[in-house]
Amino acid sequence: MDAAALQRLSAAFEAAIAARRLPGAVLYVAQHGETRCFDALGWQDAAAGVPMRRDAIFRIYSMTKPIVSLATLMLVEEGRLTLGDPVARYLPEFGTQQVAVAQGDALRLAPAQRGMAVQDLLRHTSGLTYEFLGNDPVQRLYREVDIASRARSNRDMCRLLATLPLARQPGAAWLYSRSTDVLGAVLEVVSGMSLGELLRQRIFEPLGMRDTGFYVPPEQQHRIAEPFAVDPDSGAAVELIDVRSAPVGESGGGGLVSTAADYARWLQLMLNGGQLDGVRLVSRKTLEWMTADHLGAIPIEGDLLAPGHGFGLGVAMRTVPGLAPTPGSVGMYHWSGIGGTTFFVDPREGLYAMLLAQAPGQRVHYRTLLRNLVYAALD
Incomplete structure (x- = not known):
């Protein structure tokens, strides 16, 4: 150089x-x-x-x-999880999520076509979003519940997040999001x-x-x-x-x-x-x-x-x-x-x-x- x-x-x-x-x-x-x-x-x-x-x-x-x-x-290399695993295997609260479909300022909920996988969390294709990236109805919901609070455990954050609709269908788009926060909770379950x-x-x-x-x-x-x-x-x-x-x-x-x-x-x-x-x-x-x-x-x-x-x-x-x-x-x-x-x-x-x-x-x-x-x- x-x-x-x-x-x-x-x-x-x-x-x-x-x-x-x-x-x-x-x-x-x-x-x-x-x-x-x-x-x-x-x-x-x-x-x-x-x-x-x-x-x-x-x-x-x-x-x-x-x-x-x-x-x-590292945990994948040890056989403790795979990227194709559904997130709901580790965090059951994500097993029944729905997807938000915006109609003006209102939301219509549609069923998720598939559950998010661990790979979706790693590559930001989970359907989750970030509250500070915009002002769509799902992002407003994130802000209303203060999803960013550091006073909740990772698992409690996931339990709250799972009550909110997804912003996109899992796998449908790359959308920067709280996916890695959820991934952290998965690692806690897998590692103990x-x-x-x-x-x-x-x-x-x-x-x-x-x-x-x-x-x-x-x-x-x-x-x-x-x-x-x-x-x-x-x-x-x-x-x-x-x-x-x-x-x-x-x-x-x-x-x-x-x-x-x-x-x-x-x-x-x-x-x-x-x-x-x-x-x-x-x-x-x-x-x-x-x-x-x-x-x-x-x-x-x-x-x-x-x-x-x-x-x-x-x-x-x-x-x-x-x-x-x-x-x-x-x-x-x-x-x-x-x-x-x-x-x-x-x-x-x-x-x-x-x-x-x-x-x-x-x-x-x-x-x-x-x-x-x-x-x-x-x-």
Whole structure:
């Protein structure tokens, strides 16, 4: 990688911080097993004047999803579930769901043509939705019952969610959703332990991810990265999840905190085909399966998947060299968090890159900037 080009990457983010577009950021780029960039820029807490540090702890939101997806495939490798299993086998409350058919502002309910499967949860074809992505009748129902509350256990969230209609027929469309939250509850039933304990035992401890979990213990809370109090574009107050106490609900879709060094361990494991430093979590073929396209002709709703991309089991993946408004290789996979974090892995280039920031309103621009400038640094 070109060192001067990588300096441009850091300089671009330093300029954004100087312009108060971002409070601070940690950048991490590695290729062929060597760290090429690991920069802590700006402020960990701008209001308190605390400089950013490399080991700052970030709310990674939906970058939780690929880790929970990997844990699912580890249990598949052990024969404890299959992706074709109906979700209702583990969570019977999903056995009688109906599908909402909108008629103006009213809802008509139709029977589900089939039950959702575990694969549907992994690839977001379950028929579930997210309450913050729009204002259709089902999304309003999600908001009315406060489905996002972290005060409910994963199973209690599922029991409530199952009383609400599906937004689409299972398998009919890719629709980003609370699928991975439901998947977390499935893993709890299969494993017989909480999602946090499962991830700790099977992924975090084996990989040495000491600062990754569903909350930050008191002795480490001085390392939490904070957003601006007010969004620099909208002027609205910025509210991120409180990670200073253990939640009742350990959200598989968006509840983890982590650091750049911890998450880099996970990304290097993925790039290595499922093993790191003598520890193997999954087989090479399982990772190939995870990062392959699982949509085919299934239509994609919304704008979260760029043109030229499909979706695997917990990650978006690039299917063609062109079409997308950002560079990348076929087979590159990625995902991001609504709080301002993002990563991508490019097996063809032996490369991964990550941006950790707490700037939800600016996330799309800066994840694009990261992608453009990292690829610009390849010789």
